[in-house]
Amino acid sequence: xxxxxxxxxxxxxxxxxxxxxxxxxxxxxxxxxxxxxxxxxxxxxxxxxxxxxxxxxxxxxxxxxxxxxxxxxxxxxxxxxxxxxxxxxxxxxxxxxxxxxxxxxxxxxxxxxxxxxxxxxxxxxxxxxxxxxxxxxxxxxxxxxxxxxxxxxxxxxxxxxxxxxxxxxxxxxxxxxxxxxxxxxxxxxxxxxxxxxxxxxxxxxxxxxxxxxxxxxxxxxxxxxxxxxxxxxxxxxxxxxxxxxxxxxxxxxxxxxxxxxxxxxxxxxxxxxxxxxxxxxxxxxxxxxxxxxxxxxxxxxxxxxxxxxxxxxxxxxxxxxxxxxxxxxxxxxxxxxxxxxxxxxxxxxxxxxxxxxxxxxxxxxxxxxxxxxxxxxxxxxxxxxxxxxxxxxxxxxxxxxxxxxxxxxxxxxxxxxxxxxxxxxxxxxxxxxxxxxxxxxxxxxxxxxxxx
Numbered sequence: 001x002x003x004x005x006x007x008x009x010x011x012x013x014x015x016x017x018x019x020x021x022x023x024x025x026x027x028x029x030x031x032x033x034x035x036x037x038x039x040x041x042x043x044x045x046x047x048x049x050x051x052x053x054x055x056x057x058x059x060x061x062x063x064x065x066x067x068x069x070x071x072x073x074x075x076x077x078x079x080x081x082x083x084x085x086x087x088x089x090x091x092x093x094x095x096x097x098x099x100x101x102x103x104x105x106x107x108x109x110x111x112x113x114x115x116x117x118x119x120x121x122x123x124x125x126x127x128x129x130x131x132x133x134x135x136x137x138x139x140x141x142x143x144x145x146x147x148x149x150x151x152x153x154x155x156x157x158x159x160x161x162x163x164x165x166x167x168x169x170x171x172x173x174x175x176x177x178x179x180x181x182x183x184x185x186x187x188x189x190x191x192x193x194x195x196x197x198x199x200x201x202x203x204x205x206x207x208x209x210x211x212x213x214x215x216x217x218x219x220x221x222x223x224x225x226x227x228x229x230x231x232x233x234x235x236x237x238x239x240x241x242x243x244x245x246x247x248x249x250x251x252x253x254x255x256x257x258x259x260x261x262x263x264x265x266x267x268x269x270x271x272x273x274x275x276x277x278x279x280x281x282x283x284x285x286x287x288x289x290x291x292x293x294x295x296x297x298x299x300x301x302x303x304x305x306x307x308x309x310x311x312x313x314x315x316x317x318x319x320x321x322x323x324x325x326x327x328x329x330x331x332x333x334x335x336x337x338x339x340x341x342x343x344x345x346x347x348x349x350x351x352x353x354x355x356x357x358x359x360x361x362x363x364x365x366x367x368x369x370x371x372x373x374x375x376x377x378x379x380x381x382x383x384x385x386x387x388x389x390x391x392x393x394x395x396x397x398x399x400x401x402x403x404x405x406x407x408x409x410x411x412x413x414x415x416x417x418x419x420x421x422x423x424x425x426x427x428x429x430x431x432x433x434x435x436x437x438x439x440x441x442x443x444x445x446x447x448x449x450x451x452x
Contacts, residue, residue, distance in 0.1 A: 032438045032440075034438065038246075038435070042066050043066070044059075044061075051421065053244075053417065053421060054102075054242040058072075059334050070338075071336045072338060075098060075241070076105045076106075078101070078107070080342075081342065083097070083098060087238075093234045095212060095237040096116065096120060098416065103416070103419065103420055103423075118207065121178070121205075123175050124178050124182050125205060126179060130157060135150065135190050139190035139194040140190075141191060143184060143191060147183055147271050148271040151271060158172065169426065173419035173420075176415055177416055181214060181215040181218065182205050184409075185203075199221070203217060203218045211237060212237060215409075228350065231346075232346045233409075235346055237409075240413035241414065241416045242420070248273050249270040249279060249414060250414075253266050253267065254422070254425040257422045257425040258433040282387075283393035283407075286392075286393050288320070288326075289313070289319050290363075290394075292309075293306065296309060303369070307365075307369050310373050311377060313325050326390075328386055329384040330384075336385050336386075340386045340391060348360060363390060363391060370384065393406055
């Protein structure tokens with residue numbers, strides 16, 4: 001805690017240094033040809049590396065021009081839609097298969113998948129004393145913060161934490177992938193008990209269930225869940241498992257991995273990246289935006305009223321006044337986000353079952369009209385589409401999952417992609433990632449203390 005005396009000192013120091021961090025003149029970025037956010041002026045990313053893990057396509061370049069196209073997401077060269085459709089035809093869960101594929105670059109046969117799924121199940125238990133010492137003794141109101149601390153603490157429970165050999169990194173990755181759902185579930189239960197005053201429920205993970213089933217089993221006080229709930233959560237896990245090496249958290253993983261640091265430091269940094277509202281927390285912004293529609297629009301299925309409110313969002317007259325319509329637009333996808341397309345299908349099915357079609361229709365109206373209103377309001381002829389965040393929060397809401405778990409659920413899935421990128425960076429590359437920054441401050445003379 002900062003006492004009053006220290007607070008006054010801090011305030012004084014703040015006033016001294018605040019001018020040192022004013023935004024730089026934007027024209028300097030053009031002058032020195034700096035790609036802000038590692039992105040070019042047309043929105044395409046600066047090529048910073050190569051990967052054989054995930055492939056994200058939302059446009060193609062022809063004669064130097066960016067041409068929009070339907071979005072595509074591939075895991076190790078296989079279209080994620082084909083993976084999802086294959087699992088649906090065979091009426092089985094698919095996340096474990098995706099883990100195997102992303103880590104090994106191969107699809108498992110039936111026996112390999114069974115053996116691997118059993119391996120994941122056996123690693124779900126946390127080390128002896130971990131839950132009591134690392135979760136219950138220091139509960140956090142933010143589950144992502146708790147998860148990052150759990151990852152870092154895992155270093156102390158590892159007999160060989162710093163070894164960056166392939167076999168050791170793979171072992172660490174499989175352990176973390178298996179334990180993330182347990183860490184999140186226990187972190188949430190601790191938060192409910194110690195911060196919210198609710199009863200404490202701690203259920204041991206079951207090795208015989210799929211990842212989606214097991215997470216719901218640990219989360220629910222009575223351990224009960226419907227097959228459709230586990231099926232939809234499994235789909236969300238599949239769709240969020242990987243998204244190329246350029247997304248912020250995967251790139252964070254690769255930056256740390258390139259330094260030669262340990263697995264736990266690299267993955268904890270990725271968790272910190274995903275915690276940011278511009279990355280993993282976007283679906284929470286969508287849910288807040290939807291509540292703003294409900295509060296200010298008398299009929300949420302009246303298209304004209306909804307469109308009028310969309311204009312207010314763009315004009316910074318409502319919600320958080322950011323000028324954004326959350327869940328719309330993406331750094332790569334232009335005409336469609338394949339994850340949104342598949343998740344929306346299940347969102348409709350669940351909304352029909354739960355009697356929530358009126359709210360589902362609100363999301364559709366926003367999706368259908370925002371691209372046109374964006375062009376009219378911003379005067380920018382740029383295609384934008386709904387992204388996966390538009391419907392993911394709505395799906396989690398219908399699954400009765402608390403909002404504080406929306407981003408941690410993302411992390412439970414994305415740890416798979418992070419692990420693959422970490423291993424690839426360490427094995428395939430031998431250079432530390434070190435981009436250049438141009439200094440724009442003029443030279444100053446040092447002044448002795450007595451003359452200041």
